[in-house]
Amino acid sequence: MANIPYKIYLSENEMPQFWMNLQAYLPKKLDPMLDPKTGRPVTEEGLRAVFTDEAVRQELNTTDKLIEIPQPILDFYRMYRPSPVVRAYNLEKMLDTPAELYYKFEGTNTSGSHKLNSAVPQVYYAREQGLTNVTTETGAGQWGTALAMATGYYGLGLKVFMVKSSAEQKPHRKAVMETYGGTVIPSPSDTTAVGRKILQEHPGTGGSLGCAISEAVEVALNQEGTRYLLGSVLNHVLLHQSVIGLEAKAALDKYNITPDVVIGCTGGGSNFGGLIAPYMADRLEGKNNIRFVAVEPASCPTLTRGRFAYDYGDTGRMTPLMKMYTLGSGFIPSSNHAGGLRYHGMNPIISQLRHDGLVDAVAYEQTRVFRAAKIFCKSEGNLPAPESNHALCAAMDEAIRCKETGEKKKILFCLTGTGFFDMPAYMLYNSGKMTDSIPTDEELEQGFATLPEINL
């Protein structure tokens, strides 16, 4: 077998031509999304008021295992993809582990993360539908930046509701979005009814993804030629993100490598769902016995301490109800520097797989993942986003266990993005002043109390 290089790149014609629809591989169909007003399963038509037509079709597509990527999207993908699979040789050496560590690095594009993979098709479909404007929310700022790049390229207007605490931590993110022509509004804001309501009930709140989603949805519903684009949680987002896993598998297959463990961080589930897609599809067909590990922040422990129940996707209770792991749409996570992981719910496919025992989940405190990140920085010359630090910390722990047991496990994880825009978090960690905040059982109960009645 050929030596494994530091970075495995696919050539352009080895890039995936199809997305993989994990939903169609599930042994039984997901519980349906429910209309928040009627409590009955949503229709395509109902969803089209908020989302683009094609996103809706993809969201509800339970039959097509592979969906062709349109050529104009491939043309954009080729500007920044394929992304490399990196063999972390120097980290292995530093940890003195017999394990092999591989990471799929999604941070080499200007948005700095994997989010661009779904922003491009979503904006493309909006343009094809003749829309003129799109709205969205952003937590860490990665999704908003990705959308700004896509709307800048395809020529659509963009309004971004940015979680206030993130907007304050990351003024430069805002500047990038504005450079690409986007408008950025810290959320909760007084520009929407739901924003004004939240501000009244929680004055001084730093906001949350849930709040910001409600504001963006409200604008999409009320402004002509406008739809809402979501960067995580939904099934069509996972569909687009399957390029991560498809590229990773194609790259590793070249060297006959099948991972023993596949690890990703989880906020809404987009990178994790995309990373595991082809491996999980094989697993569901009995072709491998890979362990899949979702890593979340202890401050927002959806998969490890949440309930598997119907819930709203947003704080304002405007979205359809989804069956998923959730902390309750009323749960407001404590401030955490992995803004992209501060979400009360979880993608339904990931939730179902977790419920069926096919996905493991662990929760890490932020000081612990930053400690791991600093080791990673120095040995691999790469400074990751706080979200990514969760996955790499779990991967490093696995590698350290291998040192104890002597196992030569092959570990694959997703490094979703760079930390270039997260330096205030690193500055806080470097100063020794970063703290951890884990919700008490009582605080979780308060969140669960906001679950809708349908679960009773």
Place this chain on the structure above:
Amino acid sequence: MANIPYKIYLSENEMPQFWMNLQAYLPKKLDPMLDPKTGRPVTEEGLRAVFTDEAVRQELNTTDKLIEIPQPILDFYRMYRPSPVVRAYNLEKMLDTPAELYYKFEGTNTSGSHKLNSAVPQVYYAREQGLTNVTTETGAGQWGTALAMATGYYGLGLKVFMVKSSAEQKPHRKAVMETYGGTVIPSPSDTTAVGRKILQEHPGTGGSLGCAISEAVEVALNQEGTRYLLGSVLNHVLLHQSVIGLEAKAALDKYNITPDVVIGCTGGGSNFGGLIAPYMADRLEGKNNIRFVAVEPASCPTLTRGRFAYDYGDTGRMTPLMKMYTLGSGFIPSSNHAGGLRYHGMNPIISQLRHDGLVDAVAYEQTRVFRAAKIFCKSEGNLPAPESNHALCAAMDEAIRCKETGEKKKILFCLTGTGFFDMPAYMLYNSGKMTDSIPTDEELEQGFATLPEINL
């Protein structure tokens, strides 16, 4: 001929194993560096007080055309190299030009620029020599970040004197260096004699590369086990940066592409010298007729309005004298957002080539290069460093001229780094408040008045 992909990557075993020493290709030897005290040619021994032994050997090596890259350096290079040559298809479409635009993108590593290419060997050589600490200056912050990554990896101490105006514009750059274990001091500072002198003479100055160099050299001379590492200007830096050009040429050669024009921005000359190395070597041997264009800021017009003369490399007049294009070591350029280009001098090889008519030079105002950058951002999905904007603006102008003449020129330029840490500059440009500042002839004369007497 095969279709040209969006990004041309070399495989790991196609990566250069040797650096190219452009100095050894020159038809006649460079004028010697002079000792600032005696006025006589420097000796290896004299330089060793400041620089590492190997850097000195390479600096004065006028005979070896190729110099082997040690394996431990290749091991680091492989973590972040090869960098891609990107065919800017979408920019071509946007400009509606028959020209072909290619850019070598050096911004995919965490330091965000090409500077890492020389930081790695310089720190490696310091460690091999048994040194414990290194010092340096940094302007835009790219060189300091690169050195922090290299010292973090090889385990050496690092003190960075950062041009004060840059340090204020870029607190996050500072945080990255500190995350890797470096110490950052805004310059001029009161920690050195030369810093205190400059502060006294120019209270409130934003500093310059020249000042910061003097401070770092002073520390290297006075602290045991410590040497000074320089990120540009010197010949051994250009040697290391030749990986840029060697990779670019190897990638383009695969598709039988020889550029008609090769363009780079110039501060001290490092990326430009590295980019042109193999093409200029061929040119000097009569094998091509490429036009080489150096692009500098109009606020610091070394090659376009400077003198070809002996001068100090630093404001404090501590370095050897080099024969180069210079504005005088006493010239303090106006504030400019391309911090990496605010240097009074220029690498001696580039200077000689310019003097011999083998390199063209143009100067651009900063508002103009930012205007070009915004077009580039939207069409190529890539947000470059202000320094890089100078090269891309010149490349775009060339492509626009091709539209007028119908020429299908092949244009290669270096996109040295990302603008992630330069968002204050973009914010200023977006606000419409960025201004230009071009030195008057009288201001230039004041700088020339500081040239040393040896030129008389």
